[in-house]
Amino acid sequence: MSTSAGPTSGTRSGQTYGAGHQYSGGAVGMLIFAGTIMVLTGVFQAFEGLVAILDDTFYVVGEEYTLQLDVTTWGWIHLVLGIVVALAGVGLFQGATWSRAVAVVMASLAIVANFFWMPYYPLWSLTIIALAVLVIWAATAHGRDIQDAD
Numbered sequence: 001m002s003t004s005a006g007p008t009s010g011t012r013s014g015q016t017y018g019a020g021h022q023y024s025g026g027a028v029g030m031l032i033f034a035g036t037i038m039v040l041t042g043v044f045q046a047f048e049g050l051v052a053i054l055d056d057t058f059y060v061v062g063e064e065y066t067l068q069l070d071v072t073t074w075g076w077i078h079l080v081l082g083i084v085v086a087l088a089g090v091g092l093f094q095g096a097t098w099s100r101a102v103a104v105v106m107a108s109l110a111i112v113a114n115f116f117w118m119p120y121y122p123l124w125s126l127t128i129i130a131l132a133v134l135v136i137w138a139a140t141a142h143g144r145d146i147q148d149a150d
Helices: 025-054 071-093 097-117 122-141 145-149
Strands: none
Touching: 025 071, 025 097, 025 122, 071 097, 097 122
């Protein structure tokens, strides 16, 4: 199925492309999904942070929790994390190396932040943690595949 038009030719369905590099069409789809998830969760995290900043009584926590910060402080943390995560997600669509590195770091920070945010919003926190794990996998295992698929 490959053509012989030069060193950059190859197949488009997940076979050899370029100088012997193989990419997976499914992995490219997962990377696009990861970028979309990063943009969406980044925007949602930013809104969640804005709500905490503007109305610190919106989120209610139980009596005792190991790490309790002021809700407004958590709001600023979520606002900044959300903006950076959304920007890194946009960079994943372009296959930028910096965005893969930022995606892994920010997804890791999102996991930690949402672990500590669990008493305020448990189901949302668990959802973000699961999606952040998917983002880390897609960015590390198949980060270059999106460039080869273009």
